[in-house]
Amino acid sequence: MQVELFVQQWKAVTSGSLEGPDGRCYQRRSTRLRRRQVDDLLSAGAPLVLYWFGGQQLDWLDGEDAVGAWQTARRRLTTAVPRPDGDVIWTAGEWASDDGSLVLLTGEC
Numbered sequence: 001m002q003v004e005l006f007v008q009q010w011k012a013v014t015s016g017s018l019e020g021p022d023g024r025c026y027q028r029r030s031t032r033l034r035r036r037q038v039d040d041l042l043s044a045g046a047p048l049v050l051y052w053f054g055g056q057q058l059d060w061l062d063g064e065d066a067v068g069a070w071q072t073a074r075r076r077l078t079t080a081v082p083r084p085d086g087d088v089i090w091t092a093g094e095w096a097s098d099d100g101s102l103v104l105l106t107g108e109c
Contacts (some may be wrong), residue, residue: 013051013058013104018095020047021060026095026102033092033103035077041069041094041103049095049104073105 012018016028032082033041042048048066050059061069075088088107095102 018049018102018104020049020102022047024097024100026097028104029094029096029101031091031093034096035074037094038070038074038077038092038103041101042066044101045101047102049102051104051106070103070105073107077105 018026020026026096030080045064046066047060047061048070050057050061051068052058073088076088090105090107093104093106095104
């Protein structure tokens with residue numbers, strides 16, 4: 001399932017919290033995950049949120065949609081400051097609620 005989140009959620013991300021369409025409130029836990037950590041979280045059923053910094057777009061994906069989007073972005077994940085080479089570079093962070101986690105990918109050019 002893919003859901004475009006509202007503008008209010010876009011602003012909430014910068015303050016470190018996010019309410020998902022599942023009604024849970026997630027708080028930023030970490031800002032730099034490695035590929036294997038993302039693989040493990042998604043395998044455990046965590047949703048994926050794509051935070052397109054330049055376009056102010058915020059998409060919630062879960063299930064097979066999350067896995068497919070991650071496979072597309074996986075090779076462009078970095079833990080360093082993005083390089084200005086024209087392609088999207090992703091950084092990954094874990095956000096946690098009382099009963100689960102999500103992965104937030106931040107895309108920058």
